[in-house]
Amino acid sequence: MHSPQSPLLLRATAPSAIDLNMSVTIIILLSGAAACAVLYTLSKTARAKSCKKARTEPFPPAWEEILNNEFPPYQYLPEYLRTELQDEIQEFLFSKQFEGCDGQEITDEIRVLIAAQACVLLLNRDVRCYPKLRSILVYPSTYVANNDGLFGGGNGNGSVRLGESWNTGVVVLAWDSVKRGAMNFDDGHNVTMHEFAHQLDQEDGNADGAPILPRPAYASWARVLSSEYTRLQRFTRKGRKTVMDRYGATNPAEFFAVATETFFEKPEQMHKKHPELYRELKTFYHLNPIEWQESQTPRIRTGQHA
Numbered sequence: 001m002h003s004p005q006s007p008l009l010l011r012a013t014a015p016s017a018i019d020l021n022m023s024v025t026i027i028i029l030l031s032g033a034a035a036c037a038v039l040y041t042l043s044k045t046a047r048a049k050s051c052k053k054a055r056t057e058p059f060p061p062a063w064e065e066i067l068n069n070e071f072p073p074y075q076y077l078p079e080y081l082r083t084e085l086q087d088e089i090q091e092f093l094f095s096k097q098f099e100g101c102d103g104q105e106i107t108d109e110i111r112v113l114i115a116a117q118a119c120v121l122l123l124n125r126d127v128r129c130y131p132k133l134r135s136i137l138v139y140p141s142t143y144v145a146n147n148d149g150l151f152g153g154g155n156g157n158g159s160v161r162l163g164e165s166w167n168t169g170v171v172v173l174a175w176d177s178v179k180r181g182a183m184n185f186d187d188g189h190n191v192t193m194h195e196f197a198h199q200l201d202q203e204d205g206n207a208d209g210a211p212i213l214p215r216p217a218y219a220s221w222a223r224v225l226s227s228e229y230t231r232l233q234r235f236t237r238k239g240r241k242t243v244m245d246r247y248g249a250t251n252p253a254e255f256f257a258v259a260t261e262t263f264f265e266k267p268e269q270m271h272k273k274h275p276e277l278y279r280e281l282k283t284f285y286h287l288n289p290i291e292w293q294e295s296q297t298p299r300i301r302t303g304q305h306a
């Protein structure tokens with residue numbers, strides 16, 4: 001004989017309206033999360049494909065003219081690096097936003113010269129194009145940055161700057177300094193390379209003067225750069241002449257950024273006075289800028305005798 005189920009058994013076997021609501025909510029949330037994950041993966045894949053495609057586009061002759069006229073290293077880079085630089089510039093300009101500040105108009109000259117100097121730091125290395133960087137803010141000239149990290153406020157409490165790099169995906173640059181740095185590629189000062197070296201340093205989340213390195217390279221990097229940093233601090237205190245700008249003695253992050261400027265712009269002097277530091281940077285960047293300078297010597301000699 002069929003007997004009616006007790007109320008307790010009914011509760012155990014038939015879900016209540018509240019249980020059903022919760023189950024539906026959980027299913028919706030899980031489905032939403034799965035859909036987001038799929039969309040994120042698809043958009044990341046589509047973006048990677050677009051970046052790859054941007055690299056294969058023909059390099060605009062107008063951009064090449066800008067580089068030939070305003071970025072001397074472009075002419076004496078080895079052919080294979082010049083071609084790679086074009087590809088990197090295409091991807092950089094495809095994937096990053098530029099924003100003019102204080103009335104600065106963004107032109108191709110600005111975009112190409114910033115991209116070129118930034119991308120020299122990526123050449124010959126199997127690395128992504130500044131994956132954390134989203135925007136480059138460009139001021140016409142030096143600007144005032146508030147000490148709370150806001151730009152251009154000019155509240156009287158800020159400091160005057162040529163550029164800065166944030167680990168939140170922003171680089172700020174003063175255009176007149178960018179242009180001067182591109183044209184004068186042998187004076188050891190290059191604000192664009194300086195700020196983008198900071199970006200490399202910040203990729204692991206810490207601005208500590210150590211970019212992402214192969215694991216076995218950290219010990220040698222720490223030994224050489226610590227020793228050279230201490231030496232620059234000592235020379236700076238004593239007012240002695242230095243190959244690197246003394247601003248590098250500020251902290252380890254500034255030391256790496258200034259060392260990068262010197263490595264690319266004064267490679268012979270750095271190699272002569274700081275061979276171990278030159279070797280560490282040469283290994284990290286997979287480049288030997290001394291060879292570029294040597295390769296331009298015959299052209300200069302020809303000019304002198306003409």
Ligand SMILES: [Zn+2]
Pocket residue numbers: 194198253254257
């Ligand atoms: Zn700096």
